[in-house]
Amino acid sequence: MINHLACIMDGNRRWAKKRNLMPWYGHKEGIEAVKKVIMFCRDNAIKYLSLYTFSIENLNRSNQEKEYLFGYIVNEIENMLPEILDSGIKVEFKGDRSLFPQAIINACNSIEQATQKCSNLYIQLMFCYGGQQEIVSGVKAVVEDVLKGILDPATLTTKTFNKYLLAGAVPPPDLIIRTGGARRLSNFLLYHAAYSELYFLDCMWPELDKSHLQESLEYFYQCRRNFGT
Numbered sequence: 001m002i003n004h005l006a007c008i009m010d011g012n013r014r015w016a017k018k019r020n021l022m023p024w025y026g027h028k029e030g031i032e033a034v035k036k037v038i039m040f041c042r043d044n045a046i047k048y049l050s051l052y053t054f055s056i057e058n059l060n061r062s063n064q065e066k067e068y069l070f071g072y073i074v075n076e077i078e079n080m081l082p083e084i085l086d087s088g089i090k091v092e093f094k095g096d097r098s099l100f101p102q103a104i105i106n107a108c109n110s111i112e113q114a115t116q117k118c119s120n121l122y123i124q125l126m127f128c129y130g131g132q133q134e135i136v137s138g139v140k141a142v143v144e145d146v147l148k149g150i151l152d153p154a155t156l157t158t159k160t161f162n163k164y165l166l167a168g169a170v171p172p173p174d175l176i177i178r179t180g181g182a183r184r185l186s187n188f189l190l191y192h193a194a195y196s197e198l199y200f201l202d203c204m205w206p207e208l209d210k211s212h213l214q215e216s217l218e219y220f221y222q223c224r225r226n227f228g229t
Contacts, residue, residue, distance in 0.1 A: 005037075006051075007050070007052065010180030011180035011205045012206060024065060026206060036213070037208070037213065040210065047122060057187070100127070108127075124167060130187045131189055131190030134190075178201065181201075201216070
């Protein structure tokens with residue numbers, strides 16, 4: 001059974017470009033695909049959903065696109081908040097908050113506070129996030145605790161190190177879906193994906209539908225997950 005589904009939402013801009021539209025129209029349609037995934041998780045009793053919303057590398061995009069994307073994502077979640085609360089969905093933003101615009105930080109804090117007691121589905125939005133950066137940040141935190149005498153290096157294990165990571169409170173993803181045709185993780189949940197099953201789709205993210213998600217689910221249940229045994 002899938003406990004944690006993670007998605008690399010690739011192809012929004014290419015979807016828009018193919019239709020001679022500005023990039024943000026692709027992001028707008030991408031939100032509709034997110035809603036489908038949320039519904040799919042609820043229908044299949046999946047407890048955790050991680051969405052690769054905005055990578056650190058995406059900061060190289062134009063200011064116009066970034067401003068639109070930041071604002072649209074948060075505004076859309078705020079508009080959905082009554083439905084999110086009714087559905088018992090907890091939302092958290094995971095990433096380098098020093099890179100968030102201040103207005104976005106305030107909105108993120110408000111959304112997290114409003115949904116903190118929800119427990120039917122937990123969604124973590126990986127925002128200004130990078131897997132390598134997460135590991136380096138975790139190592140720095142470990143070193144600080146060792147120097148302070150809080151942590152004995154001899155007691156450090158993969159389990160204790162996990163607690164120093166941004167996504168450490170969430171179990172590792174059972175299945176990672178990537179749209180857009182690429183076959184790589186692109187710096188997404190690198191530490192946590194050690195035993196995740198990977199499923200790649202050629203469709204663009206805005207084209208994702210229930211049949212694609214069902215197809216990925218069937219693939220997962222055919223996998224022999226022996227974790228090295």
